[in-house]
Structures are given as structure tokens and as C-alpha cells.
Amino acid sequence: MSHFTRRLRYVGKRLLQAIPIVLAIIILNFFLLQLAEGDAVDVLAGEAGSATPEYMAELRAKFGLDKPLPVQLAIYLKNVMVLDLGYSFRHDMPVSQLIVDRLMPTVLLMVSTITLAVGFGIVLGLVAAMGLNTWRDTAISIFALITYATPLFWVGLMLIVVFSLNLGWFPTSGMENFAMFYEGWDRVWDIARHLVLPTITLSLFYLALYTRLMRASMLEQSGQDYVTTARAKGVTENRIMFVHVLRNALLPVVTMAGVQVGALIGGSVIVESVFAWPGLGMLAFEALFARDLNLLLGIFLLSALLVVAVNLVVDIVYSTLDPRIEVG
Amino acid sequence: MSRLLDITDLHIALPPESQRPYAVQKMNLHLEPNEIVCVVGESGSGKSLTARAVMGLLPKPRVRINQGSVLFQGEDLATASDDRLRQIRGSDISMIFQEPMTALNPVMTIGTQIDEVFRFHDKMSGKERRSRALELLRDVQLPDPEQALKAYPHELSGGQRQRAMIAMALALDPKILIADEPTTALDVTTQAQVLKLIKEMQATHGTGVLFITHDFGVVADIAHRVAVMQNGLVVETGTTDQVLRNPQHPYTQGLIAAVPELAPRAARPRSTETVLKVNNLQKTYRSGGGLFGGKGREVHAANDVTLDLARGETLGIVGESGSGKSTVARCIVRLNDAEAGEILLGDTDLRPLGRAAMRPHRSKIQMVFQDPYASLNPRTRIGKIIAQGPMMYGASAEEARKRTLELLEIVGLDNRAYDRFPHEFSGGQRQRIGIARALALEPEVLVADEPVSALDVSIQAQILNLLDEIRDRMNLSMIFITHDLRVAAQVCDRIAVMQRGKVIEVGPTAELFAAPKATYTQELLAAVPGKGWFLKEDAVQAQAT
């Protein structure tokens, strides 16, 4: 069996494994939210000031909230299959559209964060490991230790204080300066400026994580037998570090990257709230208080799919790096 | 005219918190072209560190050379620069290691790893390097060189990996090859092939080989000269003949006396009572398969195995890795569930019994395990480890304690061991504790799964004697699993040879050794290193001198 066929089989198997998990998540979420008191209609009625029981019953019938639970769930599942995620009562828009609107900012934030955290983390970890116990190593380790201990929201606020309010380098919030009506590259540049602080904030914690992981991984691999063999062959130290050790050390770091995506999405709720970044995280939080069931479930589903997708990509990348991966 | 390798007054210092200040002291050793010198010793003798010191591969700065010289053709490697050492490694002096699986980089192909040797020492083009690599792989007799180049280490067998390592080491025709226990992790038949390969390559290239080992059989087979090490000191050197037939130093004499003869023990009368009978035992492992896994794999670990054990007898089960001998042992003790067959202890068939039903029978059949460092719970005191068996079967704390103290005496340990923890004991002592634990329930049958394989040869002899004593004293019947035919010869009355799950041949030891019927048995016997040496008459003669 060639390496390619093996990999294809592996991908297929992982895809199949993912489906029941996603299903289980949807069902779990659905029932959990039922436990919450009140539903969207209560909130709407509360906002309207008052409402007669008849009016509320009418609203419930209109939104399909009066049918028995299993039926509601079954209808929801059926709709998900055709990508109809329902209607958001609060925003008066289909859920799927709401999500699509807010998807881009979140994806933008995610991608830049992962790139920064993993990329820079690997570099820092490598530098620390190569200059073991020198000032470089100690400085990086202390930096990692401190950032690992800092709460996301506080870092965000402090960064705003220093870089926005005092130094004026970056804007304080939002994704774009709409008042300026930027077009083309100007717009890109504007968004990029707004992206800097949120990205740094969200990535700091994970940067620390990957740095320490990479450093530990490099150290562990440096003590392995094959390194002695390579030395015995007369291979240069540089090649040993950057070709032999690095390729093996990257494996656990790649695995971790996939695992952390879920945590990143959780962290995005806080960061988006601090910086008023118009993404899914903030939308989810608002939806929770509005008891907007459909919207919330839609966002949960999407984040679950996102995590599954990213994990799959990570698994594929991992299987290209580690030839020992087998299907069985 | 300087020698090829001349080690003079070498001292290798260990870090301050170690058990002794020097790993190696006052070492003098030399190597000429076209000869094989074996450095032999038990664990902790410093032989491995000597090998690494020559190539400058000691884990500095904690372990380092702090006195003496290592002269390679007149140049002192102990003081050479890192760059110079790097130049020499792989091209003038090469090394092969013990564990081929971990010694090769798991994420790089064999081809890439061989290629490196060329790239860092020679100026050849890509095509030349590749054709040289293929040639090398053919020289070491790898079955499909083209395929091997593209393969990753985990896709080759242990023996094939070792051949690939030899190819890498001999790629640039080095003057010295250092081999650090290269065959210790291999099966005996594979070992024989690899040893033959090394001898052939050495003869063709005229290399000087420094071969580290703990196995005197290997020494007998390939060495021209021998150096014996004990606790960091070279206690004896000489030609193979001199050292093995006429050892002068008491340590060497003791070691050689401890190597079991490859001659069967005197036959003992066999009881007519059968205490254990195994009929058509079957155990299969299945893996893989499923929707996306393609066809699954089926391994018949035990395939239609039939054996019987008479009272007071020791039956040996001998085989290489993957033969199923361990599986059979574990099925008999009901640690594994065999899916078909019978295990008759007396009149009861143990095989289909569930856990509750098995419990009353457990005391009759007990096991001694292989790894002394894993077979005792590190957090439990010795007294409790041994006493908990009898207590579970109704003995009072006082009775159990008395029995434990008796057992400690039987296995040759002090009473004070009762309150100690496993880490305070050596490997041999831990094995004694394991034996005491197995005897605590007064079993009829003792299954010993490679009980001496993890021990040094001198300790091995003590444990084998202990087992002999116990067996006679308590009229125990024993099943003895081993891969080492010498040990089997010394200890077993009858031997069953297994290969790939099947019993190939069964018979009394003397007959099996004198006239093996199956081809595989003949191969096994032929592969034992050092046949014709270590005969007891020689030892007696040597000590008389």
C-alpha cells in the first residue's frame, strides 16, 4: 500500500469518526439550553414591556416552540442537514446569514493568532533550546512563564492603555474605521492596524505554551540515541539540530496546535468583547443573554465544525511529518 | 610506526553524585588493523563508555576523560578539536550501536541517512552517492536494496536495521569499527547472521574492530584478542584462547565458570504422574480491519500447542521473539485467555474458567517474571509483597509473616529485607524476592518466564542454582521459558522448541541436543555462539592450574 493510499484511508477514517461527535454535540447543546430558564419569547415579551399569555402562546406557535422536545430536536437536525440553521428571533434574520456576516472577522483573528502563536512559539522554543541555560534561554523562559499566567482580558486592556491611549499607535477597538470609507489596499491596511492588538492579546497565552512545549521537545529529542548515531557519522551539529532533532521535535507541537483550537475559540469571546471585534464570539455572548436559542446553537455547531476541520488538517499535516502513522 | 589505536592510562570521570568517581580507570588497550578485539564485562563495567570515549561521544561535561590518551595512528583523540573529531567520525572511525530501532532517526529514510555519511565527508555527485549506497546495501545482504533505500526504519526488521547500520558504518571504509553490543537486542539466529557479516566485512576491508559485549559465546566466536573489564578496570587481556581456556584473574575465572555449558544436564528419572497437561491451546490476536482499515491482521500467537509436564520435572519452552513461548506461559497461568484448547491441572480444565472460578486454583500455579525492575511494586515493602498472597487465602497476619521470613531465608535474603523497599535491592536480589512471592502460596507448578534473561551472567548462575535447590526441596514442577539454549541445557529435563506459535519439536534435553530432528531446531543449535567452548572439564582444568 503506497503512502498516499494509506493517508487517504486515514483521512476517511477520521472523517467518519468526527460525525458522531458533532451529532452528539448538537444534541447535548440542544438539551442543555432547554434547561435554561425561559426561552426567547420570554425575553422578547419582557423587552416589549408586557404581553398577554395569549400573545405569548401565539408567538410560541409561530416560532415552533410549543411542539414537544424530541420533535423540535428532530426538526432541527433535519434542517441542519440542509444547512438551514433556523431563524434568529432577536435579530430578525436567518441564523446562517448572521453567522456568515460575522464569520470573516473571527476567521481573520483565528488565522493570524494561530500563525503568530505557533510560528513565533516554535522559533522562540528553538532559540531557547539551542542556547540552553544562556541568558537567551532564561529570558525566553521567564517571558513564557509570565505570559502564561496573565489573564487575556487584562492583557488586552493593558495593551490598549499603553499602545492606544498613551502612544496612539493602534486604534482602541473595532475592526475598521468606517468613517473613512477606505477602499482597496487602504482598507486592508486599516483592518490590519485594527488586527494587531487583538491578535497579540489572544496569542500571548498560546505563544507561551508552544514556546515551552517546543523547548521541552527539542531537549527530549536531543537526548535520543539517533542523535549519538548522527554524531558518530560525523554530521555537523547544525545539521543535527535543524534536520534530525527539529523534525522529530515538531511532532508533539503540531499535535498540540490542533488541540488548542477549541481553547482559542473560547478565548476569542473575551478578546472580541474587549476590543469590540465584530466576530462570532461576541455574537455568541449576546445570544446567550437574549436566550436566542437558534443563533446560539448555530454558533456552537459552527465552532464544533471548525474545530473538527482544523483537527483534520492538523492530522493530515502530522501524517506527512511522521511516517510511522498507520491506519489500523 | 604507531599503532592503529593505542589507549594508554585512560581515566573517565563521572559526575560527583555517582556511585564511584571513575567509570574507567588506568585503562590500557590497543588495536591493530585486521583484528577483532572484544571488550567483555558485565553491566557497570565501563565497557560502553570506553567505546564512546574513543570517538569523543561521552556526554560531556558531566562524564569526561580527565587523564590518559587515546592515540589513533599517533594522534591523540582525547585532546583533538571538535572539528577534527567530526572529520574522523564516519570516515576513519565508525560506530554501530545496540538498539537499531532507536539508533536510527525514525522520520528519515534509510537512503537519506546513508547519504549523510557521504555528504559530510566526500565530494561525490548525487548519482554516485546513490549507486554507492545501493552497493553497500547489497554488500550487507539486504534482500531488496532499492526498496530499503526508500524505507523508514520501522518498516525493516531488527536484523535488517542492524545491517543498514553496518552499511552506514562501513560506507567510507573506516580503519576502525567500534561495535557497542550490536547483537544483544537480536534473536539468536539473526545474531549469528550479523556476526558472520561483521567477520566477513572485517576480513574484506581489513578493518580493526573493537567489539563490546557481555556474551562470552560471542567472544569465543569472533574475537582474536580479549580484554575483560570489571568495575572500570581491565583485569585481564590476551588472545581468545588464552583468556577463555586459561583465565588467570579470579574474576575472569568466575565469569567463565558461570557460563552454562551447551551440554545437557544428566538425565533424571521422570515421574509417571502428569501434573499439567496442555492440549491444542489456541490464542489468536487480531488487529486493524474495519471500514477504512482494509484487511485486518491475524497473528496466531499460540497455534495448536500441546505439552505435558510430569511431577518434579522442568520443561523448557525455547524459542525466539514471536515464537509464542511467552503467550503460552501466560495462558497457562491464566493471565491471558486462550480461545480454544485445554489446560488440565490435575483433573480441572483451567482454560474456560472465569475469574471467580479460577481463584481457588490460583495458589496451585504461580509465576516468576522476567524483569526484576518491573515485577515488584515500587511503593510496597518486601514483607507485604510476599505476605499478601497467603493473607488473601486466609492466613492470619502472624502466619503470613512467619511464612514470609521462612521464604526470605530459603531464597537467601536477610530478614531485614522484610521492611525494605524494592529500590534498595539489586536485580538479582529482586529476582529472589519474586521467587519468594511465587512460592508463598505453595504452588504445585511454577512457571518461570525468562527469569534470568535480564541478569548478568554471574548472577544468572546463582539464580539458576537457587531454582534448582528449591525445585528439589519442594518437589516443584517447573515450566521454564527461555531464548537461551545454554540456560535451557543446564536447567531443563525436557525441551519444547517453538516457532511462530507452533511447537516444532519436544524431547528430552540430551536427545534434542544430540540429534535434533526438526530443521529449525538444528538451525537454533547451530546459531548458538561459542559452541565447543565453556565445557566444564576445561573450567576444572583451568582452576587446577
Add this chain to the structure above:
Amino acid sequence: MTFWKLFARNRGAVVGLIILLLITFMAATASLFFPEDPFSLAGQPMSPPGENGYLLGSDSLGRDVAAGIAHGAKTSLLIGLLATLVAVFVGIVMGALAGYYGGVIDNLLMRTTEMFQTIPSFIFAILLVAIMKPSIESIVIAIAVVSWPAVARLVRGEFLSLRNREFVQACHTLGMADIRIMLGEILPNCLSPVIVIGSLMVATAILIESGLAFLGLGDPNSMSWGFQIGAGRTLLRSAWWVCTFPGIAILLTVLAINLVGEGINDALNPRLRERT
């Protein structure tokens, strides 16, 4: 005693321990030094640190920042410890069963932990707290629910490797019961990594708790550092101290716990220290 000696070799760990003890002391004596309710709007609002008798200033409603920090320490430490204890207990039970018995139980556990890994844990915690209405109990439960899978995976791994170790096999040959093997033979041998992960988990729990409080999901009756920072968001320009000092408190506490955790790790696994 050797544990403490090994622990003390790691200077960072000692520093962390000292800081942690100070913070615990502060939490324990909060009512002594700051007898008034930290929520009380008694004093001069927007007062900078050092003025008007406020050590660290006051916020827009006149609440004493220093008092808030002292009382907030109680909340954070309490929730951190409780949540971790629950998570570790549940994790050990689940992980032990899955690792020891394998088969269906193991499969079920692995799928469950995979599911938990797929749901962003912070969002799940928000969900749970919102449903159960914010209170100390609900926060503890929510944090425990998102934290136990990590412990379970670790314990499962340890049990998986230890159950095939020869000393466990020897217990089988004696006919020992499963529960006794799990509790008496295997569990004591895997406690070290559990203790380490548990200590680091307290830090994570405190971070989650302060995050929840920041978003307004904290217990309304207990002062919390996250709450202080959340309340001070709008004052960044005018009263920067309201956000800064509680944040430093969180930073120091979590840092201290991490350092202590590493010290414990070094003390329990001394051979790893040779890598100098």
C-alpha cells in the same frame, strides 16, 4: 523530608510558594484588614492610589480597590481549589476505569473527552454558569466540568501502561480483586503526574473564574478580581488603577501557582533535573 529538599532546589518554586502563602494569608485575613463590605459605595470615587486613605485607589462608585483585591483573593482561591478537587476526583475515577478495563468503557470515555475537546471549553463554561445562574457552586461545577477530561486522559494513560506492568500481573496471579489492584497497586504509582497536573489546574481554574467574572458571570455576592477589571473597563482613560491592580493580583497568583507546580514536578521526578 527529601521531597522538600528537592523542591527547595528550584528557587523559582520557593519564590512561588512564598507569594502563594502571602496571598493565602491576605485572603484569610481580608475581613481583619478590610472589615467593610468591599461592594460598599462608602468613599470618595475616582480617587488615585495613595490618596484619601485608599492604598490602591477607588473606582467610579467609590469602592476601595485594595479591599476588593483582598476579598477577591478568597473567592479565587476557594473556587480554584474546589473546582480542581472535583475535577481531579472525577478525572481519576473515569480515567482509572477506562484505562484498567479498556474495551467499551474506554471507547466511551475517549469519545466523551474528544467531544469535550471539540467544544471550546470556555464557551461551555459560560453556557453552564448562565444556565445554572451565577454562584460559587455553579462556577465550581462549570470549571470542574470543563477540566476533568484532561485529568481523565492522563490517568487513563498511566493505568494503561501500568496495568501491563509485571507487578500488576503478579497480583492477578494471586487472584487479587480488581478494585484492590486499582486502588492499592496502580493508583499510588501514578499519583505524581496527577498532583502536578492538579496544581497547574488550580491556576487555570482561577483564570477561567476571573474570565467569567469579567464577562459579568461571577457570583454577584462575592467580590472577584475579574469583576473589578470588568467594572473598570470604561475607566481606562481616567482611572487606570482600577483595572491594573486586580490584574496584577491575578498574574501574581497564577504565576506563583505555576512555579510551585513546577517545583512539585521537579521534586517528584528528580531524574529529569539532570538535563543541565
